[in-house]
Amino acid sequence: MNQPEPHEFEDREALAQALSNRIATALSDAIELRGRALLAVSGGSTPRELFKALSVEEIDWSKVTVTLVDERFVPPSHDRSNHRLVAACLLQNAAAPAHFIPLYNNAETPVEAARQASRQLEQAGDAIDVAILGMGADGHTASWFPGNEGLPELTSPTQEKPVMAAEGTGVPEPRLTLTLPRIAGARLLVLHIEGADKKETLDQALAGEAVEEMPIRAIFNSDAPSVQLYWAP
Numbered sequence: 001m002n003q004p005e006p007h008e009f010e011d012r013e014a015l016a017q018a019l020s021n022r023i024a025t026a027l028s029d030a031i032e033l034r035g036r037a038l039l040a041v042s043g044g045s046t047p048r049e050l051f052k053a054l055s056v057e058e059i060d061w062s063k064v065t066v067t068l069v070d071e072r073f074v075p076p077s078h079d080r081s082n083h084r085l086v087a088a089c090l091l092q093n094a095a096a097p098a099h100f101i102p103l104y105n106n107a108e109t110p111v112e113a114a115r116q117a118s119r120q121l122e123q124a125g126d127a128i129d130v131a132i133l134g135m136g137a138d139g140h141t142a143s144w145f146p147g148n149e150g151l152p153e154l155t156s157p158t159q160e161k162p163v164m165a166a167e168g169t170g171v172p173e174p175r176l177t178l179t180l181p182r183i184a185g186a187r188l189l190v191l192h193i194e195g196a197d198k199k200e201t202l203d204q205a206l207a208g209e210a211v212e213e214m215p216i217r218a219i220f221n222s223d224a225p226s227v228q229l230y231w232a233p
């Protein structure tokens with residue numbers, strides 16, 4: 001199992017600032033090299049301050065495409081929508097001109113929505129320049145939930161679909177999620193977690209093997225670049 005490279009901060013504000021600067025530099029480098037940049041962010045509650053810091057970074061956001069690592073199967077007007085969070089906190093200020101690719105769309109089923117989102121993502125570039133992962137207290141990342149019967153497909157190193165539908169026990173709505181090869185292929189892969197409890201969860205994940213119990217292990221078992229771990233208490 002590959003160990004992450006740790007970056008620890010005294011507080012969450014310092015983390016948000018440092019991580020925002022690092023992402024902005026990586027996006028600028030990608031624009032310089034390839035003329036465009038692709039950023040995939042997670043939702044949930046952790047990244048809110050990071051998004052605000054990132055939204056005022058002075059880079060050429062018109063050349064940046066933002067998408068989601070995962071999404072809840074709800075429209076952007078819903079208060080659990082990750083699209084809504086990103087629109088409110090990240091696609092603002094200097095970042096307003098960025099292009100956004102949603103995973104949720106008007107398709108009737110999550111499977112069809114995933115198919116449509118996959119098509120759009122395939123047009124956005126061969127690899128993600130920066131992917132930011134979060135992690136839940138149960139060891140899930142993206143929408144790869146413990147015990148989900150679709151997990152082997154979502155975390156297969158040979159999965160060709162970039163986006164798939166997913167579910168989790170006790171998770172209120174179906175999900176749409178990037179699959180392992182798309183995330184592991186990111187040029188810069190960051191795990192952003194906060195609080196002592198999540199650090200303990202991560203230590204537990206790094207100490208074991210069973211992906212079905214703690215799906216984040218699939219990342220550390222993969223040939224992803226060294227995961228950059230950003231943590232603050």
Ligand SMILES: O=C(O)C(O)[C@@H](O)[C@H](O)[C@H](O)COP(=O)(O)O
Nearest residue numbers: 042043044045046134135136142
């Ligand atoms: O939509 C989501 O819920 C996610 O993208 C998910 O994978 C998230 O990163 C973790 O559940 C951590 O969530 P918190 O930051 O809320 O703890």
